[in-house]
Amino acid sequence: MSRDWYSLDELARHLGRDRREIEKLVNRGRIPGRKVAGDWQFHPTEITHWLEQEMREYTDRELAIIEQSHRTVEHATASPIAVLLSRETIQVPLEARTKRSVLESMLEVAGRTWQIWQPAVLLAAIQERESVLSTAFDMGVAIPHPRNPVPDALGQSLIAMGRTPSGIPFGAPNRGLTDIFFLVLCRDSRTHLHVLARLGRLLQKPGFVDELRLAPDSDTSYDLICRADAELTAG
Template sequence: EKLSDFHRRTTAKYHDLSDEAAIIPALMKPEWIEAGMTCRSKSSVIRQMVDLADRTGLLCYRGELVESLVEREKLCSTALSGGLALLHPRNHEPYMFEDSFVVVGKTVAQIPFGSPDRSTTDIFFLICCQDDRIHLHVLARLCMMCHQTSLLLEMRGTDHPHELHRILADSERQIIQQTRNP
């Protein structure tokens, strides 16, 4: 009985990955957004983001996630220009999470995180996906949202998780609209 329950909870769930489908509402909740993180280093950001992921109730192997994130950052930083980082495990193991999800963190001060342009970082997304297909779709969607809308600027204007979630959903709607009307 326990084995079948585990299998039911951890089997990859269907997520609509079409260009016109919104993924933010399915993968992100206001409770999974932490504004005002006081981290001052890459390692403290990783730990605090994993703490946030753990609070979703969807993380099965906390230690493995930390280890995989550290390995991924050693390979090449997930920080991008514009002050954001798209943290994700080095490998996407279906057993690590009960379902795919994304948590978001904002630090009170910008910190060095290894951006290719050497800029500092204050907005962090931790992408926790059960397979490569979902992961790549989420990564592409977040990149488009961050670089083709005013998402980052608007996120820096508030520390309220519900408002941040609304801003993220609005940004995604803009991207979907751009896809429909190129």
């Protein structure tokens, strides 16, 4: 098997699910793949795009499975949010009134780490992802990110967070407005999916989004996120 493709067994391990369950979904056309010489093969990039979309509807338990199966050596014992988010990468309030200005401002916030090497490249990659399908949820939260990792454009994976004083059109379902933004910039797909799964669980935590929306400043927002993240780990 080429290292550029997953076999059925490898995909099951990658997703943290039973092989028979995955095979049923594949045969029903629910998972993108192709047969070569009678064996199923799956391209990692196609699987990442498919899984990213599927995760929007996952329960906490399903997200926890994805999170566990995508842990890396660097995040083996700690939440990726605890490792990749810092006080300096949070801006509340975030003074931006349009989708583009939000993305530009969030990249400036991320740039405080000195890990953003090619901001124009990252901005273009994030805008391309948004053109395919908005990363906004119906709860007023968006998680902008590149469609594919751009490792040459940043030094280390990181997360930035910002909240605008009022909601703006960002492509949410039913034309809802968005005011909370988590910018996710990862150097590899495994870390990317790990972060998305963890953020998804955090956003499902009862009361978390409402509390975050009421946080008056960056420090309060950071402390609230860290506390909620620690509760997920402990729970």
